[in-house]
Amino acid sequence: MGVKLSIGDFSRMTHLSVKALRHYHEVGLLEPAQIDPFSGYRFYVPAQLPAAQVIRRFRDLGMPLDQIRAVLQAPDVEARNEVIVAHMQRMEAQLAATQATVASLRSLLERPASGPVAVEHRSAAPVRAVAITEQVLWADLEQWWLDAFTELDAILRATGVRAAGPRAALFAAEVFEQESGEVTALVPVAGAVPGRGRVRDYVVPGAELAVAVHRGAFADIDQTYAALGTYVAEREIGVDGPIREVYLVTSLDTEDEAAHRIEVCWPVFHAK
Amino acid sequence: MGVKLSIGDFSRMTHLSVKALRHYHEVGLLEPAQIDPFSGYRFYVPAQLPAAQVIRRFRDLGMPLDQIRAVLQAPDVEARNEVIVAHMQRMEAQLAATQATVASLRSLLERPASGPVAVEHRSAAPVRAVAITEQVLWADLEQWWLDAFTELDAILRATGVRAAGPRAALFAAEVFEQESGEVTALVPVAGAVPGRGRVRDYVVPGAELAVAVHRGAFADIDQTYAALGTYVAEREIGVDGPIREVYLVTSLDTEDEAAHRIEVCWPVFHAK
DNA sequence: TTGCTCCTCACGTCACGTGAGGTGGC
DNA sequence: TTGCTCCTCACGTCACGTGAGGTGGC
Numbered sequence: 001m002g003v004k005l006s007i008g009d010f011s012r013m014t015h016l017s018v019k020a021l022r023h024y025h026e027v028g029l030l031e032p033a034q035i036d037p038f039s040g041y042r043f044y045v046p047a048q049l050p051a052a053q054v055i056r057r058f059r060d061l062g063m064p065l066d067q068i069r070a071v072l073q074a075p076d077v078e079a080r081n082e083v084i085v086a087h088m089q090r091m092e093a094q095l096a097a098t099q100a101t102v103a104s105l106r107s108l109l110e111r112p113a114s115g116p117v118a119v120e121h122r123s124a125a126p127v128r129a130v131a132i133t134e135q136v137l138w139a140d141l142e143q144w145w146l147d148a149f150t151e152l153d154a155i156l157r158a159t160g161v162r163a164a165g166p167r168a169a170l171f172a173a174e175v176f177e178q179e180s181g182e183v184t185a186l187v188p189v190a191g192a193v194p195g196r197g198r199v200r201d202y203v204v205p206g207a208e209l210a211v212a213v214h215r216g217a218f219a220d221i222d223q224t225y226a227a228l229g230t231y232v233a234e235r236e237i238g239v240d241g242p243i244r245e246v247y248l249v250t251s252l253d254t255e256d257e258a259a260h261r262i263e264v265c266w267p268v269f270h271a272k
Numbered sequence: 273m274g275v276k277l278s279i280g281d282f283s284r285m286t287h288l289s290v291k292a293l294r295h296y297h298e299v300g301l302l303e304p305a306q307i308d309p310f311s312g313y314r315f316y317v318p319a320q321l322p323a324a325q326v327i328r329r330f331r332d333l334g335m336p337l338d339q340i341r342a343v344l345q346a347p348d349v350e351a352r353n354e355v356i357v358a359h360m361q362r363m364e365a366q367l368a369a370t371q372a373t374v375a376s377l378r379s380l381l382e383r384p385a386s387g388p389v390a391v392e393h394r395s396a397a398p399v400r401a402v403a404i405t406e407q408v409l410w411a412d413l414e415q416w417w418l419d420a421f422t423e424l425d426a427i428l429r430a431t432g433v434r435a436a437g438p439r440a441a442l443f444a445a446e447v448f449e450q451e452s453g454e455v456t457a458l459v460p461v462a463g464a465v466p467g468r469g470r471v472r473d474y475v476v477p478g479a480e481l482a483v484a485v486h487r488g489a490f491a492d493i494d495q496t497y498a499a500l501g502t503y504v505a506e507r508e509i510g511v512d513g514p515i516r517e518v519y520l521v522t523s524l525d526t527e528d529e530a531a532h533r534i535e536v537c538w539p540v541f542h543a544k
Numbered sequence: 545t546t547g548c549t550c551c552t553c554a555c556g557t558c559a560c561g562t563g564a565g566g567t568g569g570c
Numbered sequence: 571t572t573g574c575t576c577c578t579c580a581c582g583t584c585a586c587g588t589g590a591g592g593t594g595g596c
Contacts, residue, residue, distance in 0.1 A: 002506075002508060003508055006575075006576080007575090007576075008574095008575065008576080012449045013501065013505060015448075017560080017561085018575095018576090019559095019560060019561060019562090020559080020560065020561095022560095022577095022578095023559065023560055027559090039567080039568070039576075039577070040576080040577055040578080041575090041576060041577075042576085042577095046502070046505040046506040046508070047506060049498075049501070049502040049505055049506065050502055053495075053498040053499075053502065056498075057494075057495065057498075059559090061373050061376060061377055062370075062373055064558075064559085065558085065559070081381055084377055084380060084381055085381065087377065088374060088377040088378065088381070091370055091373055091374050091377065092374055094370055095367065095370045095371060095374060098334075098363055098366055098367045098370060099367060101333050101334055101363055102360060102363050102364055102367060104333055105333055105356060105359065105360040105363065106360065108356060109353055109356055109357065109360070176287070177284045222329075223325075223329065226321075226325040226328075226329070227325075229285065229321070230318070230321040230322055230325065233285060233318040233321055234274075234318040234319060234321065236274060236275055236318070278549075278550080279549090279550075280548095280549065280550080289586080289587085290549095290550090291585095291586060291587060291588090292585080292586065292587095294551095294586095295585065295586055299585090311550075311551075311593080311594070312550080312551055312552080313549090313550060313551075314550090314551095331585090336584075336585085337584085337585070
């Protein structure tokens with residue numbers, strides 16, 4: 001069997017800490033070649049160095065021990081690469097998330113400490129519109145939103161009807177509270193439009209609303225929601241009813257995120 | 273004091289889980305405005321919504337609770353921004369690390385499963401050189417390496433002496449085992465060169481060496497080290513003495529990482 | 545009585561690091 | 571005897587999530 005290496009020697013040769021080696025033993029990732037039955041001393045052999053290197057390499061690359069086990073036990077290169085690819089995809093996802101986070105932090109710093117949002121009270125009259133109403137999962141919202149407005153736009157083009165106001169949407173409270181609920185995407189129109197598929201005529205009900213304008217990246221709209229929600233809650237003026245968003249300028253209009261404007265409208269007790 | 277909100281209501285309003293709210297109470301980050309002494313029920317008030325939003329926002333951005341506490345307690349915008357900047361810098365560091373990881377994983381997949389490294393045995397004769405020898409911390413190695421060779425190159429230019437071979441370095445085993453040790457950077461020369469500052473004449477001692485060539489990014493050289501170290505250890509032919517690196521092609525010669533070539537040389541018992 | 549909301553433990557997560565307290569051989 | 575290396579618990583990390591088991595009011 002050749003040389004036996006104490007855990008200290010093996011640690012120095014592999015740059016894995018003694019504690020880590022004990023841990024790998026404990027979880028069965030890398031068992032010592034031999035254990036002294038009297039003293040409990042662990043002994044390793046040089047033939048274990050390649051496995052130790054694989055462990056160290058992939059730990060450095062952020063791979064969890066379970067997957068390293070899978071790499072070590074992979075019967076061939078394809079199986080091994082499958083595990084590596086899966087890990088790489090997770091790391092890429094994390095990369096994207098961190099990039100978004102950094103961008104968000106940067107905008108937090110650059111925004112001139114917006115202070116309390118400006119909230120306007122408004123009495124909205126009923127409005128005629130073409131609309132799509134469906135039950136939507138929170139997670140699917142973004143895609144659903146894009147599809148719905150693309151379809152509404154297409155119908156208006158096809159029928160030659162012109163929009164009588166900016167696009168808007170209504171969200172039942174459940175969408176925010178239970179991750180799924182009824183959503184209506186709509187475009188105001190002056191007259192009737194023949195329904196087609198899931199598109200219907202719809203009359204947006206009148207309402208008393210507290211309105212805040214969100215400026216900038218859509219990804220940050222939760223801030224405006226939070227600020228407006230707080231405004232309403234602190235004044236105890238909230239009433240039941242769907243939340244509305246009015247899309248003054250969005251990605252459908254311009255690529256320039258800084259120019260985006262969305263009105264967030266919260267139903268309230270009375271326009272003061 | 274206005275409305276009292278149960279933990280469930282407050283959870284729905286803030287999108288913070290009930291468990292999270294209890295946790296924030298426990299660690300003193302967000303204390304309920306009131307606690308029923310009989311039932312232990314927690315009650316919140318709308319005035320706590322802004323703090324809850326700050327917590328949620330920064331948690332989403334990966335900030336630890338301790339720093340969120342600092343943000344909430346910051347006396348002014350500058351103090352607040354300081355915490356945010358510090359966090360952003362950590363996130364950016366993480367970003368860079370993840371990018372390197374993904375690149376490394378990709379190269380692992382693209383490299384055609386190199387298999388065991390090719391190891392050549394070599395009898396190296398003593399060689400005359402100009403050299404800088406110093407005690408170096410593992411963490412400082414890269415910068416030290418660059419400075420040393422820049423200085424050696426400058427001296428050769430200044431004295432009109434031509435290099436008689438590729439740049440090389442000797443690393444005492446302690447550099448790898450204890451994070452600090454003696455390192456020698458050298459350039460072979462045919463004759464004597466007047467010493468200047470920390471630059472000395474030096475004769476690289478002869479040695480029996482096992483040699484593996486590392487190709488590609490310097491950041492991956494630990495793989496070649498590992499492979500060669502394993503080769504030597506498994507054959508039990510290692511002897512004491514510094515490890516050598518011979519810089520056939522490096523960043524000092526070309527920007528093209530794929531073209532880089534470094535010989536890693538391990539002292540062994542005999543050239544077989 | 546059934547449902548719903550709230551409560552308090554207690555444990556798990558992930559990969560070790562940090563002691564504490566003790567042993568065996570030079 | 572002193573140092574060094576090895577050992578085994580046991581606990582901490584970080585921010586909760588996941589039960590278990592129980593209560594109070596409609």
